Amino acid sequence: MSDLGAVLQRDPSLSAKINRLVVMAGTFGVGNIAEPEQDGTTEWNVFWDSQAFKIVFDSDIKIQMVGLERTHEVPLTPADQNLAAGMYSYRVEMVNT
Numbered sequence: 001m002s003d004l005g006a007v008l009q010r011d012p013s014l015s016a017k018i019n020r021l022v023v024m025a026g027t028f029g030v031g032n033i034a035e036p037e038q039d040g041t042t043e044w045n046v047f048w049d050s051q052a053f054k055i056v057f058d059s060d061i062k063i064q065m066v067g068l069e070r071t072h073e074v075p076l077t078p079a080d081q082n083l084a085a086g087m088y089s090y091r092v093e094m095v096n097t
Contacts, residue, residue, distance in 0.1 A: 005052030027068040
């Protein structure tokens with residue numbers, strides 16, 4: 001999100017070139033940040049890059065947010081990870097310990 005936020009800061013008109021943004025961010029319930037100043041509802045991606053998220057969410061980009069809860073309902077198997085990794089020219093190997 002940092003890169004997109006930086007791009008939109010430099011040239012907000014570029015948001016018109018993005019049809020839709022799908023992002024796993026936020027939560028509708030319990031978060032995954034255990035910081036003393038947090039109330040338990042904060043999600044990691046937004047917490048660590050909140051300025052970029054604000055820039056993007058304030059833009060006119062159509063955003064489809066997939067909340068943290070969905071990651072608990074859809075398992076990501078090693079085969080899924082390798083398939084996704086292949087899309088980015090690297091491979092994920094699972095090591096059982």
